[in-house]
Amino acid sequence: MKCYFHNDNDAISTCISCGRALCQLCTKEHNNVIICTNSEFCTEKVNFEIKTFEKTQKSYKIYGFFFLIIGFFIFISAILDFIKGNIGGVMIQTLFMLMFASIGYTYLKK
DSSP, rough: OOOOOOOOOOOEETTTTOOOOOOOOTTTETTTTEEETTTTHHHHHHHHHHHOOOOOOOOHHHHHHHHHHHHHHHHHHHHHHHHHHHHHHHHHHHHHHHHHHHHHHHHHHH
């Protein structure tokens, strides 16, 4: 494969943003990804995607803590029902607690 900008040079990588084949002269590393050296569009696109990714990660952490807190309150309710002798309620609440805790853990792990 040949470089998009220099037809006589062999390509060593591709731009993560636009997908063009790039030679050594045209390759630039920006935020640990390879992009076109002189492309403002590719730089802006990568910056936008990184910001979007960081926002998404922050949202996942908020959702994760929310679900874990709900699971914790269901667990407390199950303990109170157990003390009262309501075993059926404890089993249902334990299932809900496990469901919310696993959802919370999944969100925190992302």
